[in-house]
Amino acid sequence: MLAPSRRAVLRTGLAATSLVAMPAILRAQGASVKLGIIQPVTGALANDGDLGKLGAELAVQDINAAGGLKALGGAKLEIVFADSRSNPETAAQETERLNGEGVAAIVGGFGSGLCATASQAASRYDLPYLIDVGVADQLTKRGLKNTFRFSPSFGMVTKSALERLVALNDAAGKPARTVVIVHEDGLFGSGLAKLLQAELPKLGFEILETVSHPSPARDMANVVLRIRSLQPDLVIPSNYYGEFVLLARTMLQQRVRPKGIYAILGGGASSLRFVKEFPQAAEGVMDCNHWPDPKNPLTAELRKRTEAAGRAFAYNVPMNYSAVRLMAEAIEKAGAPDRLKIIEALSTQSFSSGVMPYGQSKFDTGQNTSALPLNTQVQGGDVKVIAPEAFAETKANFPLKA
Structure with missing residues (x-):
């Protein structure tokens, strides 16, 4: 094997030196x-x-x-x-x-x-x-x-959601006084329910019951039967997509129609899939959740x-x-x-x-x-921002007709 020439060695060395000297960018x-x-x-x-x-x-x-x-x-x-x-x-x-x-x-x-x-x-x-x-x-x-x-965080979301719920209820003449909380039993839902249990009574709302469910859940019939028996003015759900949709559909099937479904981080409430697939169950549902600037x-x-x-x-x-x-x-x-x-x-x-x-x-x-979370409501087959005012596309429809 022939040894490399002196000229070849110099060329290689200069190339290496140039690469090292080249800016990192x-x-x-x-x-x-x-x-x-x-x-x-x-x-x-x-x-x-x-x-x-x-x-x-x-x-x-x-x-x-x-x-x-x-x-x-x-x-x-x-x-x-x-x-x-x-x-x-x-x-x-x-x-x-x-x-x-x-x-x-x-x-x-x-x-x-x-x-x-x-x-x-x-x-x-x-x-x-x-x-x-x-x-x-x-x-x-x-x-x-x-x-x-x-x-x-859910602390930040809950604070905004409750402030806006009070404003919504006051503007409508305080039709909502009683609440049932429905939540998934994991880290997210349980923590949120605990916050709601502490804060809602301070704002003049009576919590009739807090109902937890697993994720995934296959049946919401018993949960909805309990809601029917309690007849709350508001149902506040906090759960993932599948359970939220199942809850809303079961309420529609059993003709349980409170004055408002006011979700806080409701998994399906701000989803166009829910709105398109189950328009009757979705219509009128409100949510305080993540949402882009419309x-x-x-x-x-x-x-x-x-x-x-x-x-x-x-x-x-x-x-x-x-x-x-x-x-x-x-x-x-x-x-x-x-x-x-x-x-x-x-x-x-x-x-x-x-x-x-x-x-x-x-x-x-x-x-x-x-x-910052935004408040939305399903109106006319679409998700519309209703609060805060700086981002709102329309007014809230509340209370809902029975």
């Missing part, structure tokens, strides 16, 4: 940044997970089409997807896999129980985790420096793109679309797909909120302090 050109997306696309929460995944995919498409991560030389975002299968243990296992895949950060989770185990697993690797929807207050109170929540033109565009993909629009799409864009902005502000630098950026800087009605998002001990 140029060396990064053409590279991709791996972003973990975790959603429950199978199991009991599959409908929500599928929509969350779609929202993330649409965001990555738009970011890459607009030139990628410009602060990183136009690096493209690459999704590494994980299915938690609606199971907390699997959520933790899939987070371990995402870490092994070398993702720079994770967005998603959906359910509070899923987010709890996934973010805990991510914390072992200083892996930035941005919760999309999981609302349990304790998710950002565990001292995990890697964990951030884009959406409002006055932002991009909201209507996202709805069109969701329907073009064969899905019915719900908040999961704009929520995850906006959360992924926020994480991309954080990676750019960090200047590199460096996990600790991303955590530092999320902890200290403010960010665009996409199509969500949050203004500038800023995190305090992991919670987005500007996150």
